[in-house]
Amino acid sequence: MKVYVTGLGVVSGIGLGIEENMASMKMQKHGMDKITLFSTELDVPVSEVKQNNSELKERLSLPAKKCYSRTALLGMLAAKEALLDAQIDPASSRIGFISSTSVGGMDLSEHFYSQFKDNNHRGRLREIISHDCGDSTEQIAEYLGLKGFVTTISTACSSAANAIMLGARLIKSGYLDTVIAGGTDALCKFTLNGFNSLMILDKVHCRPFDDSRAGLNLGEGAGYLVLQSEKDCHKKPYCELSGYANANEAYHQTGSSPEGDGPFLSMSQALVSSQLLPKDIDYINVHGTGTPSNDFSESKAIKRIFGNQIPPFSSVKAFIGHALGASEGIEAVYSALSVSRGIIYPNLNFQKPIEGIGLSPETTFKEGLPIKHVLSNSFGFGGNNSSLLFSTTQKI
Amino acid sequence: MEELIEKLKKELIEELNLEEITPEEIDSEAPLFGNEGLGLDSIDALEIILILERSYGIKIENVSEGKQIFYSVRTIADYITASQKK
């Protein structure tokens, strides 16, 4: 059974909705700037969605005085776009919603905790009630009127890929007919400090796959796909979700193996699952965070699989930052559009290939190319490596 | 110097939560990282950077800088002594 992508929705530091995101990509307009969402001692570039919570609530026609986590608000916006795009009726019990997040409602919890810490009678309860990961998922489902199966996945940076994978498997097993799957994450002080304590943040604009790269920039946003079985499609799909894989590197809690074993496993297994060969891949949306470790090991794995025939590839993280639990949700949307519109995205800030690796990503925006198969990677802490494959529905 | 080395060993045991290891069991010259010696990893490197900043006021800007300094307890002690002379 084939699984098709029939709806897309995205919110990121470079735009609200598909067309704004694509326009920014075309103009090479990135979303990196100073932090405005909360006060912090840390001075690093981040890619914030350019809407504060009040503005988001207004867009969503939600009551201004009601408390929502930013993660939920970003997710509602993106999931709504996807649902409308796919033209489906949300009320069926055969429609599922699988969302992923790494921070959940932490943007509110950390505010609650700052008051609760010294006096446990203080802190507004409405700020702690959204703490858990499941909250944003439930809020989004309720907002969209979804009544079927709903769950939340949290596996750090590969979360949304795993959500999309589960969606496809639920359709193939006959459990559901349609699944909205993806992820959402908002920037928060906890995560910013977490990554800072790991010394993997770049103090300036990140440079994925460049020899001088020094770390990642965090981002936020949300991205969702609508997946449907062949028989349930009533509009022309963007593409097919033709393959996927999840493998655990089991090398270290946060570091990557120097030979790229984890990425090698997930990419090769994704190819096997789709019965494609390396030479069939027209473009790779790499994980490409800009950390010395990730880009080196991902490069190694790409060379191991593709040998001398490396397809065009690029990282979009210098545009949108690393949106963690949302990153593969956003990048899956970009990958689907890559197949549908023949787009290759530019990898910003690239000047010199990594020493000892010698790979050069694409640096200009291109569209209208004959792109048939796109591979998209996302690798998370805990050795969680996931890869998705998107393929054209046109007869080849 | 020996006093500094002893202090460092105690700090490493405490901060890195090295259960069941006593300062006497740590060889000052042995490699701290990798499969020999204490078998510390990249997360421990970050914690040693914190020890240097908190206890000795020495700031290390990036992890790769730390790799050479943290070879053994002796090299860390040498680095601290050299930095404090400046």
Add this chain to the structure above:
Amino acid sequence: MMQPVYINNVASIHPESNDCNQPYLIASEPDYKTIITDATLRRRMSRIVKMGVACGLECIAQTAPEDIHAIITSTGLGCLADTEKFMNAIIDNKERMLNPTAFIQSTFNTIGAQIALIRQVHAYNVTYVHRGLSFESALLDGILKIGEGNSNVLVGAIDEITPVAYTIQKRLGLLKGTQAGEGAQFFLLSSEKNGKTLGEVKGLETFVRPDSIEEIKDKILDFIERNNLTNHDIDWFISGKNGNRQQDAIYAYLENSLFSEAEHSTFKDQCGEYHTASSYALWKVIKTFGEETNSARYALIYNHYQTINHSLILIRRI
């Protein structure tokens, strides 16, 4: 469910006594040194991580890493102590000189990841964090995995209670008449029976926010019928009674109606109330099947969390 899903091994770390000095039930923990032998990893682990990792390792102790085809974990609130520790550090140290260990250990997938790391399992690894349906989501994924042709799948659930979490839950009114708890359980699901198989997962169903007791009753009957059984075939009914009279009303109703002929049991008086408590119920069923003091053929676990998340797990004795 076309492909049978057997439970070939179980492990649990859970409260074993009700210490009246504590306002919540606390798990009785083993000596971790003998189970998590890697001191380098163990030294960084907080309590919940040790509980989850030790429990998972026990469950797959007799299985070769290459024979484990998935590690699927679940938790409602994750590693609370590590989260609190890092949040305290951010505030106390004004975002300077923060130790990364608590942050890394606070990630929701850390337990599944560390089990894979210790046993070198490179297979599918995923974590579900969805309130009172976290464990059921993991179990569903495990069932899908078996249906997709995988032989051995490790499925687990872990949650902890801390003084801070207890205070917050109390303030939120979530503990009226009931006691908070914690625990870790792991199950080795398999497509094949072996000499140790004690039960088969025959059915799993979840639903949210039902409108009435009638709706719940209909859903339960429908679920049982889809498994080619009637309510009279359920010999053992295990309910999620937690001591809150309002929340327990549905269980009492079912015990007196659909399942009046069955043996009735509860589990939250042993493990406490928390998001993944239903995994303790499943452990209890399998353990009891193994003790042969119970002659039930079919056991049905029905649980809800705060009347919002509802689940049904049907187990057949082997």
